[in-house]
Amino acid sequence: MKLEIDHRSQTPLHKQAESLIRELINHPDYKSGKLLPREIELSEQLKISRNTLRQAINTLVTEGLLVRKKGVGTRVENKRIFTGAGNWLSFSEEMRILGIEIHNFELQIFRQEVSAEAAAFFDIEQGTKVMRLERLRGKKEYPFVYFTSEFNPEIPLSASENYNRPLYEILESDYGIIAHTSKEEISATAADHFIASKLDVKPGVPILVRKRFVYDVYNNPIEYNIGCYRADSFTYTIESKRNS
Missing domain, CATH: 3.40.1410.10 (Chorismate lyase-like)
Incomplete structure (x- = not known):
């Protein structure tokens, strides 16, 4: 799935990244709890800083849509309704x-x-x-x-x-x-x-x-x-x- 940030848009980068990751979460490949790409890979693909990416991911972790585990990565939470x-x-x-x-x-x-x-x-x-x-x-x-x-x-x-x-x-x-x-x-x-x-x-x-x-x-x-x-x-x- 191709993810692309519009750097000319007036929408903040972290909000665009959040929206794109929401799309990724709903993709059939990720609904079953698959790990997201590594942060360094995702930030490079989106051409944004890792801090900006983390801001988007933190929002989705807070909502219960993603789970972050140290040393493992960030995966889609497939058990709960938020x-x-x-x-x-x-x-x-x-x-x-x-x-x-x-x-x-x-x-x-x-x-x-x-x-x-x-x-x-x-x-x-x-x-x-x-x-x-x-x-x-x-x-x-x-x-x-x-x-x-x-x-x-x-x-x-x-x-x-x-x-x-x-x-x-x-x-x-x-x-x-x-x-x-x-x-x-x-x-x-x-x-x-x-x-x-x-x-x-x-x-x-x-x-x-x-x-x-x-x-x-x-x-x-x-x-x-x-x-x-x-x-x-x-x-x-x-x-x-x-x-x-």
Whole structure:
């Protein structure tokens, strides 16, 4: 695979190198965890300094996409799914950026009484019926996340939508509702028998739980989502800057 930096571009060299290495990571030759070319070879090929190259590589190491081992080299990390805080993305967008083809193993949508936590979020009465979406999703080889979503009853969702489309595309295209803000809670717990059976793990093994409270552009609550992830397939990173 030919990698080439545009030295006339206004894009910083380390950002160009980062973008090129992301392409390399998604190449079939590297997806299985292959070592990257040595830094000296890669920097010479790109015609940039090794410090500039390391800046790009460090970003990808921080994201969990690369693993650097002293005396061995830098290889592609093929075990975990990375996501992070900042400009939040839908699950479909996260996976598209990572070049991961997502498969729906199970998909159900039905009306049921709202859960207590969702009722508090939507500020509606207990016993109100809402649409609930349940999806088991993952790679072709195995599922790694079980999602449940409850929706504000003011959104006229039905079971007739094509839920193989990205969820937020459905809300925006079909109902003019734009998902804008997500407040999240991340925790660890032990898989109960139900979740263990869904994720193909043993009961009691650690899983990660991500709760999302999603608002539209007018700050109206639209979705309460819980994702249960296999801990061996998911990494959540947070980058913070210290105020001077």
